[in-house]
Amino acid sequence: MKIHVKFLATIRQIAGVPEIELEIHPGDSVGAALQALQARYGTTFKEATTGTTTGGIPKVRFLVNGRNTDFLEGFETKLEDGDVMVLIPPVAGG
Amino acid sequence: MLGGYVGKMLEVDLDSGELKDLPLDEEMAKMYLGGKGLGLKLVYDEFRADMQPFDPDNLLVFATGPATGEKIPTSGRYHIVCSKSPQTGTVGSGNAGGKWGPYLKFAGYDVVIVRGISKEPVYLEIVDGKARLVPAPELWGMTVYAVTDELVERTGNPKKTSVACIGPGGENLIPFSGIMNDKYRTAGRTGLGAVMGSKKLKAVVVSGSKRVDPANPELLKERVADSMAKIKENPVTGPKGGLHTYGTAILVNILNESGAYPTRNFQEAYFPEADEQSGETLVDKYLTGRGGCWGCPIVCGRRSDVPEGPYSVRDTEGPEYETIFAFGADCGIKELDALIKANHLCDELGLDTISMGGTIACAMELVEKGKIPKEKLHGMNLRFGDVGSMIEAIWRTAYRAGIGADLSLGSRALAEKYGAPEFSMDVKGMELPAYDPRPIQGIGLNYATANRGGDHVYGYTISPEILGLPEKLDPYAVEDKPRWTIILQDLTSAINSSVVCLFSSFALGLPEYAGMLAAVTGFDLDADKLLKLGERVTNLERLMNNKYGLDRNEDILPKRLTEEPVPEGPAKGQISHVPEMIDEYYALRGWVDGKPTEEKLKELEII
Structure with missing residues (x-):
């Protein structure tokens, strides 16, 4: 099955494209999709999407169909065919 | 002194x-x-x-x-x-x-x-x-x-x-x-x-060039160094951080993907073409440099240039996220070069971009729904997505020319004039900013209760609800939102009384602000005392509004946002629950029906 992945800000720069279709397996979670992306885009991408910054802020947050996965099941959030997953690095505005 | x-x-x-x-x-x-x-x-x-x-x-x-x-x-x-x-x-x-x-x-x-x-x-x-x-x-x-x-x-x-x-x-x-x-x-x-x-x-x-001495220069130096380190290591405020790299416009895609990017006068909350006016696109196509305010290590300002085309404008600044929303999605317009032009024109004429865009969006809906008769427009094709009309509406407003005389009233009086007050997206007569409050409960409560009307930076709950700073709050939840809204409103009152930039609060908190202010002034200040000072400021402002006759009747959102669920997009079905939160907000504030009690005013030493 396929999901739609969108990259924002610096993660878009690293990926080199704003969005892709990603083939995943039925039952795959956000964590599994991230691993697939890290395998596809290499070390810099992996570094930019793993762990937290010096101040303890996560390097990436995920939206699935508009919902922050922190309020779903986190990395365990199950994905379904046609889902939209967005990767957001730490940014802010006002 | x-x-x-x-x-x-x-x-x-x-x-x-x-x-x-x-x-x-x-x-x-x-x-x-x-x-x-x-x-x-x-x-x-x-x-x-x-x-x-x-x-x-x-x-x-x-x-x-x-x-x-x-x-x-x-x-x-x-x-x-x-x-x-x-x-x-x-x-x-x-x-x-x-x-x-x-x-x-x-x-x-x-x-x-x-x-x-x-x-x-x-x-x-x-x-x-x-x-x-x-x-x-x-x-x-x-x-x-x-x-x-x-x-x-x-x-x-x-x-x-x-x-x-x-x-x-x-x-x-x-x-x-x-x-x-x-x-x-x-x-x-x-x-x-x-x-x-x-x-x-x-x-x-x-x-002039006469500097003002702080009360305790050595202590100030130490505390400034500590705060500066926190700003520099923060991924949002640091030298290559999100704000510096992309400016506030980085929020376009984030709010849109969250289903909270107000579109066509808040009729919708998702704009399919949003990426064409995003912070990322601004950097790719029009950014020529970055600039900061005096003494700012963040440097979030944009220098932009549109060298050719119908909306060409050279060596200007901006636009900010709010402006992009107001003239962009809210007016159904995707072209970023036109939004840069609109921003430039508003700065030149001295108009607030949020209210100008919100008023044009309201007028577009009035036209779309047949409320403004064609003969009033004198040929202007004032409809969602019409770029030329949007830009023309700006100068017409500043000079009250033609339909501009009506637009210059602002959206509330404009919508009332044409018999459809429900089309004005305002609080207390001030047009709403760039966050649809239906899927973000705290910001709706902040809009409704902000003393100066529809204002996102009165208490910027977007920070915890969307950006996860300083901690994560579920934007859909109502629990604890009154308390958070109050803390952020009073913190902002303290920040605006200091005066520093609200954006520093992505990296700093009350202890850092109180520490630096104590070193500058010699006042006995700590985090709690500074927040109390902010509360005093918020309450004094509210007291004067009460004396002007405002009370809970003005602490409301437009009905569209509390009665019409988001029709499409990621936040489909969401609605603002301000009416369910407002009493808890008042109780926590020590207010009755939107008015501080005498006890509260005495506690804060206002009277």
């Missing part, structure tokens, strides 16, 4: 032309710090419940704070307050960066209080502690960029000079005109420009 303060205020009486130096009251400074708090207190001391926006007694107060112009990061700001806003009927209030605030202090004053109405256009010049009013009929009618260049040139000291002025919008008493400084920085909201215009005061020019 106390550290961090010049100790002097300038009182300008435009009726008589008299200028007078007044001492800054130390007790007042301890209670209200500066900026917004001090400005409100000065207004309150001469409060009149029957005040009118263009009454000569409507005070216009330009106030710096103890942080302004010190080595504290992001302290290039000042606050402007007026007794009565022409836009909202509340106390008026706005905040701006650039360099004007620090330069006022370097020129020798903490505060400028303006009263009265001049017989002819004038500008106020303050150079190295000497102030004078200069007749300036020749400047009346000039746009912001032109008059700024002219006045900077007249001082002969451009590097040490800053100009705050109004454009044609303020001169023509447009109720959402702003006061502009350094060309592109705006105290944009509540119509402060119109109040300045009513006084026939075209500009305030400040120039």
Whole structure:
């Protein structure tokens, strides 16, 4: 099955494209999709999407169909065919 | 005098032309710090419940704070307050960066209080502690960029000079005109420009180089170093951080993907073409450089250039996220070059971009629903997505030309005039900013209760609800949102009284602010005391609004947002639950029906 992945800000720069279709397996979670992306885009991408910054802020947050996965099941959030997953690095505005 | 303060205020009486130096009251400074708090207190001391926006007694107060112009990061700001806003009927209030605030202090004053109405256009010049009013009929009618260049040139000291002025919008008493400084920085909201215009005061020019000593320089140095380190290591505020790299426009895609990007006058909350006007696209296509306010390590300002095409504009600044939303998705327009042009035009004319865009969006819906008859438009094709009409509407508004006379009323009066008040997306008469409150519960409560009307930066709950800073709150949840909204509103009142930039709060908190302010002033301040001071400021502002007749009846969102679920997109089905949260908000505030109780006012030492 396929999901739609969108990259924002610096993660878009690293990926080199704003969005892709990603083939995943039925039952795959956000964590599994991230691993697939890290395998596809290499070390810099992996570094930019793993762990937290010096101040303890996560390097990436995920939206699935508009919902922050922190309020779903986190990395365990199950994905379904046609889902939209967005990767957001730490940014802010006002 | 106390550290961090010049100790002097300038009182300008435009009726008589008299200028007078007044001492800054130390007790007042301890209670209200500066900026917004001090400005409100000065207004309150001469409060009149029957005040009118263009009454000569409507005070216009330009106030710096103890942080302004010190080595504290992001302290290039000042606050402007007026007794009565022409836009909202509340106390008026706005905040701006650039360099004007620090330069006022370097020129020798903490505060400028303006009263009265001049017989002819004038500008106020303050150079190295000497102030004078200069007749300036020749400047009346000039746009912001032109008059700024002219006045900077007249001082002969451009590097040490800053100009705050109004454009044609303020001169023509447009109720959402702003006061502009350094060309592109705006105290944009509540119509402060119109109040300045009513006084026939075209500009305030400040120039000087006298620094103000802090109370404890060594301690300040230490605490500034600590805060600066936190700002620099933070991924949002750091040298290559999100704000510096992409500016506030980075929010376009985030809010859109969250289903909270208001579209076509808040009829929808998802704009499929949003990426074409995003921060990422701005960087790729139009960004030529970055610029910051005085003393700012974050440097979030955009320099942009549209070299060709129908919306060509050279070497300008911006646009910010709010402006992109207001003229973009809210008007159904995707073309980013046109939004840069619209922003440039508003800065030149001295108009608030949020209210201007929101009013045009309201007009577009009125046209779409057949409420504004075609003959009123004189050929303008004022419909969602029509770029040329959107841009034309801006200058028409500033000069009240044709349909511009109706647009200049603002969305609330415009929608009422055409018999459809439900199409105005405002709170207390001020157009809503760029976050649909239906899928973000805290920001809706903040909009509804903000003393100056539809205002996102009164208590920026977007920070925890969308950005996860300083901690994560579920945007859909209502639990605990009243408490968070109150904390963020009072924190912002303290920040605006200091005066530093709200964006520093992505990296710093009350302990850092209190520590630096204590070192500057010598005041006995800690995190709790500073938050209490912020609460005092919020309550004083509310008290004056109550005396003007506002109460819980004005603490409401447009019905669309509490009764019509989001129709499509990621947040489909969501609705704002402000009516369910408001009583808890009042109870936590110590208010009854939107009014602080006598006990609360005594506890805060307001009365």
